[in-house]
């Protein structure tokens with residue numbers, strides 16, 4: 001299997017504080033991986049490190065065949081990564097339409113893609129003119145994911161997008177990601193605390209505890225849900 005993303009013994013943190021210790025992992029082309037674990041374990045730090053927002057103390061990161069270890073975030077994104085950080089949100093003052101089309105340089109070229117995204121998230125079809133800040137919390141999260149998908153990234157990195165959402169919205173998001181992957185072969189790295197969502201969207205899971213990956217498995221294995229849940233209860 002070709003590799004979309006690979007980390008070799010990456011350590012990083014904030015100032016002198018080490019948060020991640022020797023993280024190695026691989027996401028194959030067309031593979032979806034979920035990293036799970038309780039709050040404060042270093043999951044978001046890992047994504048910020050991959051995306052170039054935090055300097056690495058050691059180790060290397062490879063993305064789509066390039067060694068991106070010392071690249072700046074904009075250059076990493078340009079290589080074909082869609083990243084929705086945990087604290088990201090939509091542009092509240094702009095319309096739904098403007099939020100979706102902001103990153104599209106050539107609207108004519110992207111017309112087909114625009115329509116496709118609307119089919120994935122039909123809730124926006126009649127609401128393109130609505131100011132995004134007036135959408136419900138769940139709709140705003142869907143818009144954020146739609147905006148990440150619309151650029152057709154080769155790799156999608158999502159940080160706890162189901163946080164605080166109601167089950168129907170979570171199901172919609174899972175269906176959209178599963179469909180997108182089937183259609184485009186997009187590789188995915190998702191951070192999650194919602195176990196059913198992660199098991200639906202990912203092929204494999206990794207458990208992070210105090211900056212280390214301490215367990216892993218296939219989401220299709222019998223007992224996967226119970227194995228993951230155990231780590232949240234410990």
Ligand SMILES: Nc1ncnc2c1ncn2[C@@H]1O[C@H](COP(=O)(O)OP(=O)(O)O)[C@@H](O)[C@H]1O
Pocket residue numbers: 014019037038039040041042043044045046
């Ligand atoms: N900007 C920051 N400066 C210093 N420490 C931070 C910062 N952001 C997060 N941390 C610390 O790093 C650790 C991991 O945080 P984080 O990666 O956000 O965990 P998770 O995403 O798993 O909840 C925590 O101890 C947190 O307090």
Ligand SMILES: [Mg+2]
Pocket residue numbers: 043044045086159160
């Ligand atoms: Mg986090």
